[in-house]
Amino acid sequence: MRLPAWLGQHLAALRALLVLTVLLGLAYPLAFVALGRVPGLDGKADGSLITVGDKTVGSSLIGQAYTDADGNPVPKYFQSRPSAAGDGYDPTATSAGNLGPESVVDTLSDDPEVASQSLLTQVCERSLAVGKLEGVDGSRPYCTPDGVGAVLAVFYRDGLTGPVTRAVSVNQTGDPFVQTYAGVTVEPAKNGEDYQALGGVITPIRGNAPSSPAVPADAVTASGSGLDPNISPAYAELQAPRIARERGFTEARVRQLIEEHTDGRALGFLGEPAVNVLQLNLALDGEQ
Template identity: 60%
Template structure:
């Protein structure tokens, strides 16, 4: 017997359990966290452990390289001297506490009209069309894309037929162009196209997207007009960066070659050489522009 003669036999198991709890508390509650904290201070890991902080020209914290940011003025308009990120549905835009997606899919082509005091809800197609048109105007390029009207809404007709989905066409409405807008197409199947009247019943209309004559590969890339699943994606495609380069260079008073050099420096290739696509990190790129030519972003 190893039991101490003065210790009652019934006290052995409880004291053993208490000893195990104390040992694990010291090991896992103190030793492990302190060990991980020490490991996080190793050069090359420290910044990652602190959330990959992004610093400005004066060393101030500007955010994280892992979370995108909006570069807009007080009115929400894009600042011309900065590269713009992709759209975001996270709160008011890139809100890390409200990560979210738009939850709209390819079938979202018809806008929901306003009812009473409730505002209307644009379809995913109209959102894409409006963004592409705005970017085209900002960058001085053709912002047109298939299934979009010239005024930046989804080119979608509501076709009424004598037998519901079949039969002779009796009426055609441009569903995303409420009156008194002029429809993007004058006639369809020999019938004049009208604008959408508020409050009309569209249940019998056959939704018919119209491709139009826009190129199959639009000048404005897809990531410029669609949000990421998290709403926090800090990257854009090299194609979108190239599209913005002339504007940023002109606003900053830099040559396009100088701005392209910065873009290349902030471009990450495919993971392991084969996974994903090359991406450009927007916030660090804009911070580098501020270091190179401060005060020229607005």
Template identity: 60%
Template structure:
């Protein structure tokens, strides 16, 4: 029986569709599922969920916040690394801030009345846009305040913003301004600070920035300040991971939190410190990556061993 060429072509396409559907839609998924059930892989394939008292409380592969309803850190728990994924640790919006090391100048928020007619609370994010430097500085200050240590870092003001000046005046060929005529603290807004972090710069009084004023003609000068080169607050406590889902912190950041957690749970620091040491994972294969502590797993062990009595 003779079939027209268009019929043969459609039959060939139909056969290819059926074969590819069986291979890619049935055989391949079943093969992947079978491999995922191999001992040693099954837990990860199922999401590495972690349970406490019979209830799933998270995944060992995805970080999460340990804060109260007001957003403040819960003192009885170890705190995770900051996250820029969505509202924080959102697996559907995994991302970093994409801000580079030269992002040092904030976009100041519009002034808002806080008292009297038309008063309104400030927005949750403070309005405007924080530079990467100010994000690091503000986090370092917050961690320092929480842990009772110095949150000082180079190029940060005591108030927790980037210590950056706009210096106006005639520039020399090498790009410097040896004799400034005006100096502005770019990340400190007028009305929000009592005084700039630096009183004078090269003999010129430093003034706070004003909302809406253009400082593009000024030379941007970061001020290192007197903070130690090796801050007390570790880097992973103030910088977000590339995915925003990192479930681990460094042993140094965990050690910084031991005293607070032990005091909140009413146990000796040595006992909490021992749990941190037991929960510290070494480098993969002995040489890849860095030692790390899984925050969720550590907090679960704490709840099991030293529960907080209401």
């Protein structure tokens, strides 16, 4: 007996569904689970977890903060780069700050839910904090001495040209970081004012900071994921004197540990050398 065409089509579709379900819904995933159990790959499949004794202390793929209950850096540990993931290095809230080079003007307000820092001010503030912790000059170009973006809203007589008629330090409500600009007294900003909308030309001021800051860029900027477990060798080297002092090591020994935990460029040319902070800190603890 020949089946109706419509029924034959439905049966063919059902057979295809069953075959694909077995292949792609069962065999394929199980094959990869089995592959993840192969010695040498099983650790990566489980999240590259690191254990000390019977305790899991973290993952080599996810950074973590080394701070006390008040959020202050623990001096005897190498510090990670900043993180914008949740409250910091939260894998469930991985994200970037979504702020770019043009983010130089803070939102000033008495309401903490409205107020926000520009990327420039975040960098300036972090650089001063790192400089203080490490005992180096934390100043950076386009930053004020008190750690905010050194930015003016400059008003010209003819809009974008002509003599300067007004200048406002847009990130400071107190004393401006410069007293005058182009012969005009610089005003402090007022909360809630959008000086760019009023016709001001946003003008970052470079200042006298060195062109190559002592504090590396990765010490003051978060990674795209907010989970980067690594820092640059330059940032690790900056922290070496503090670590040696706090732990009673020689700086030479600390630098040797840094070198031992520095990974080179992938395939010899991709990316930059990096130091895994968790593994380096565990090595320090293992020395004592």
